[in-house]
Amino acid sequence: MPRAHDHFHGRHYNAERTTGPVKALNPTKRYLVADKKTLNAESDAGNAGKESRPGDKSPGVAYVWRSRDNRKGRHALAISVDPHKHEATKGPRPSNTYHQTLRGILKMFVRYPVWDVSYDVAFVFTIGSIIWVINGFYSWLPVLNPSTKVSDWAGGLTAFIGATVFEFGSILLMLEAVNENRSDCFGWAVEESVDGMLHLTHAHNCKHAHAQKGTFVKQSSKSLGNDTAESPGNDRMWSWWPTWYELRTHYFFDIGFLACSSQTFGATVFWISGFTALPPILNNLSTPAENGVYWLPQVIGGTGFIVSSILFMVEVQPRWYIPAPGVLGWHIGLWNLIGAIGFTLCGALGFGITHPGVEYALTLSTFIGSWAFLIGSVIQWYESLNKYPIWVDQKIERLGQRKS
Template sequence: MHTKYSKDDIKRWHLELHPDVVRELATNSFPHPIKHAFHPTHANLTHTHGSEVRTQEWTSRHHRKHRHIQVSPRTNKKRHETTLLRKMARLRKIEYWNISWWVATSFTLGSIIWVVNGFTSWLPLVNSHFGVSLVSTGVTTFIGATIFEIGSIFGMWEAWNRDDRASFGWAVHHNHDEERVEVKREEVEVAVVQRGGNKRWIWFTLDRRYWRELGFLAAFCQFWGATIFWISGFTALPSIQEGLLSRNGVRDGVFWTPQVVGGSGFIISSTFIMLECQHKWYKPKLRDLGWNIGFWNFIGGVGFTLCGALGYGSAFKSGVLYQSSLCTFWASWAFLIGSVLQWYESVNGVQ
């Protein structure tokens, strides 16, 4: 028997359990009856081996982010550290084999470009010694939007190619008799195995099962938000902006509106990320790393959306232009904080 249900448990499950594992308390953060339409984001997995019983908390985010991989498949070195400084030092690692690393580093690089863009667009409004330059603002907008689009594609691949199996001690916070214990990879495998065994790398799929996973929904909204937002990046190029300066209606349609719609996609995506990490939809999980990543990206999405919304009136009032540019500035820093946290998350395994 693989499950023990309570009235609040979600019976829907997208992974096949090893015969020795019992799944309990499988749930997500949504209220009844919505929660039963989606796959669980948290579950307790219990393995009994003789007189020894071990219980683990499985999370869908750790599973998708490959944080269960304790040993690098390329160097055979451990990916889990015990102190904060050593964990931070792992940011130096280039995990080219890890799609989650590509997601995080892409958004970090893109956020740095956006921070530069925030300075070039806002500082001239604060200090007259800095001149307004369509070249610097336009080029950085285009590059930043393009890198965000690339990062969003990586995010889709990450969601489609989550691991097929999670052995004992992977993708979980585990406890044994209420004490944390070290679990080695070579120990008995308590697997969560995808139906059909190992799967090939997925570049694109229309498989409907992913629509019930909050992680995929977050990646999907991020992708379409970034794709629509990229239109603003393209129309920000100097030669195009020069032609739009005297055509406010066209500029509103092809420059400001994609920012509003694309930024809204970032907000929705970040909301899914936070909900995936929470146990209750109304209860923030402030001490959770994944939740904080979603929170800072949410702030960034709000800033980018406000930048576009205020942009409609920026041609008529200097104060509105100031606030629109300021939104880009603080939103870029919020995205950078969230991206660095995601980078830290991607290179540090959990036990």
């Protein structure tokens, strides 16, 4: 039996080039300059007749470990120049180009990896957000146009279903958080031929659970490769909940885990409002009871969503006060923050619903919040299907020079 602390073998806590937005918490990002392996003999023979060109020195390349990517099964790579603008480099285009973005959008229509918990999280939240958008229409339109007739069941039932779907998505989010990869796994093959040509390709021997169709049942990561000897804890099976040792030594200091926990807490409390929104319950509540079991859970649950969204944004930032608009995860957190504020504002305004204009404001805040959640969920869906991001970062060249 592996000891509890084996789960943390090879962590990034004291590694070089490791950063995090909050010093008191675990690091969230690490650069590791890639070692360029020589291609096999057949490739070398094919390139032997080519002369090396002095001006075509291969660019610097670095693997990028990020805590969010690690949960999502993504493998990031940073390169000092665009591979398609450098004659000595062969590889995919940077992920932020129009071509790669369109390819990523296309994947959303043709790929359905239901065994990937990150995909499930994104898809479930997208479905839940669509339900909340429908609820927003049912709630806001009758206030905007009083001649519009909508049954009480339309708003109440969609609220209950939407809250239930969000709760299910939050449970999946927690499972994702406690099943992040347990060792260095970068997912890229960086190889150099004898003529100096640099080749960047995807390596599929990583040990992330996301690629394994059996992980929800019994999959052991030791079956995903033969190189787990250096990390004894890698043979741990799919985990439904971490041990107390893992919680107090790692997860309580992990921004992503704290964000997921806040999301789950918020969704659980918010579900109470979804349940009490059903007409047989809501229509028979006194004003104090309605405030306590309908509006108050919306405020508490929405606050949990706000905290979660802020933590998800901070997780991908270089410093807690510096935004990171170049990272998908940051935009997901931003849109979810807007949605969370809308839902929280709805609950807060509900305490004064008898005053003129308040009903319009609270239904509008729900409508806007549901659309914001939908946008964030769709971006997360896109993120879950694009496992190999690559971008240009000029400082990688300096990291390579420092290493040499």
